[in-house]
Amino acid sequence: MSTADEARETAGSPRALAQFVLSGLVAVALLGLAAVEVMRRSGTQEAVREAKQVTRLAGDGIVAPRVNRALLSGDPDAIRSMDVMVHRSVLGGSVVRVKLWRPDGRIVYSDEHRLIGQRFEIGAEEREALEHQTVDAEVSDLTEPENRYERREKKLLEVYLGIRGTEGSPLLFEAYNRFSSVSASGRRLWLVFAPALIGAMLLLEAAQVPLAWSLLRRLRRGQREREELLQRALDAAENERSRIARDLHDGTVQQLAGVSFTLAAAADKLERRGQEEEAGLVEQAADETRRSVRELRTLLVDLYPPTLHQQGLAAALADLLAPLASRGLVTDLRADPALRLPENAERVMFRAAQEALRNVVKHADAERVDVAVDRRNGSVALTVADDGRGGAAPGEVDGHFGLRIVQDLARDAGGEFRLEHRPEGGTLFRFEVPAS
Structure with missing residues (x-):
């Protein structure tokens, strides 16, 4: 490779390399955003699972053992006793409201006392949790009448759990969590992994730059070699056409031209002798020979057009x-x-x-x-x-x-x-x- 070729190759490479790096960074950014979104969703789902677990522990371990006949009948002392336990062990942090429902839709306990004794319709998902003693969660619909005292909160995650009181009565325990707390918990989870993931992707991109540079140089060399090969092939074809045209012009064309002159002279001689029929045949042969010469000269122009080069x-x-x-x-x-x-x-x-x-x-x-x-x-x-x-x-x-x-x-x-x-x-x- 000559110094000039090396210089041309090096001069053309940075722009293509920059395009590769920029496209790679865009791809890394898109993949990073997608990965962050996946991790954010996974973190939120993990936080919801954690909220379900906490609600199950609170419902089965704190609330259910204190649900007795007195609480179910609305005894003030029983309600005060439950208040003390709920405020001490359940409320605070992300939990802002608890409710305890009977199967008929009546609320037998809530830290919001204005709800106690009121009856509301229980949804299908909540009823399934009540009947099968399972736990589930959903975003609260704050437009529902039973949620009217929570409307000051922007968004709540409602976790409901089927429990049984001390006498075996089925009840539905609900804990309302601030969704911002759930989101923050999920965000903390994915923020732990995001820097490592993005850093690894950037390192991978950086590791590809030298490889891309090497491949780019190799591709440019290959392209230049193909161009040189094509040029040599064209030059060889042109030289061969020139040689064929020269050989035809100096050999066959000149010989046929001489034959045509000889035939024309023979035709004139035969005509002077009175052999007109034979003279006509020879003259016809001379014409055919001259036509062949013209066609060969046209072919010579096609093979090697002098006007193109001159x-x-x-x-x-x-x-x-x-x-x-x-x-x-x-x-x-x-x-x-x-x-x-x-x-x-x-x-x-x-x-x-x-x-x-x-x-x-x-x-x-x-x-x-x-x-x-x-x-x-x-x-x-x-x-x-x-x-x-x-x-x-x-x-x-x-x-x-x-x-x-x-x-x-x-x-x-x-x-x-x-x-x-x-x-x-x-x-x-x-x-x-x-x-x-």
């Missing part, structure tokens, strides 16, 4: 259109005569134009063909438009050998090739490659 693409395209004009087609060329492109770009543009015009002559049955070359935004585009019945359909490129070659030329040169039908009739051939 006068540029516009002049070479004009030479390509000349035979079509002699066939009666109306031709129009729009190309800047002063336009000069790199040799490789001119070569592939000329080959593409050859195939496009060959397709027009063979398949289009056209009366007019327009050729244009435009250079803009770092690329050069060749368009060939005809008014014929159409050659290959846009989706049938693979079935035409010449068009497949054009497609390969475009791909190898880093450009694009498109073939489509024109709304007004005919076919539009567009071939675009980088101008540098």
Whole structure:
């Protein structure tokens, strides 16, 4: 690798590496947000499970042993005794309200005494917990009448548990927890793991940067090697075409030209002798030989167009259109005569134009063909438009050998090739490659 190549490769790499790092950071951020959300939900669920466990301990261990006949009948002394225990061991912290329900919906105890003795409807989930002695939780609906004294709280988690009193009577114990406390507990849980997770993801991203740099350098070297290989292949093909054209011109063409002159002289000699029939046959052979010479010279131009290398693409395209004009087609060329492109770009543009015009002559049955070359935004585009019945359909490129070659030329040169039908009739051939 030369110093110049190394410099070009190094100069082009930082931008691509920066794009990789930025995209990696965005991916890490998105994954981090997703992971944090998952951990937040998991933390909240764990906090709810903890609230259920605390409620079960309070219901079974503190409240149930003190539910007796006196409390169920509304005895003030029993209510005061329960108040002391509830305020000392249950309320405080996150728990702001407790309620004790009978199966008929009557509240037999609450730290809010105004609720004692009132009857409300028990929901299906609460009744299931009451009947099966299970514990469950949900966000409280503070619009319900039994929750009217808790409306000053913004959001509550209602945990309900089925218990049995000292005499075996089924009851529903409810503890109302501040949801902010539950969320804070869940947040503390996921905050323990979040820094380690995010740090690990950032370390992984940092570890990928040297690998990305190495891969980028390797890809650029591979791309440069492919470009050099393509250039060598094009140069070899061009040299081979030049050699074949030179051999044909210096050998076969000159020999056939000499044969045509000899036949013409023989025809004149036979005619002077009065052998007109034989003279006509020899003259016909001379004409066929001259026609073959013209066709070979046309082929030489196709193989190695001298005007392309000497006068540029516009002049070479004009030479390509000349035979079509002699066939009666109306031709129009729009190309800047002063336009000069790199040799490789001119070569592939000329080959593409050859195939496009060959397709027009063979398949289009056209009366007019327009050729244009435009250079803009770092690329050069060749368009060939005809008014014929159409050659290959846009989706049938693979079935035409010449068009497949054009497609390969475009791909190898880093450009694009498109073939489509024109709304007004005919076919539009567009071939675009980088101008540098």
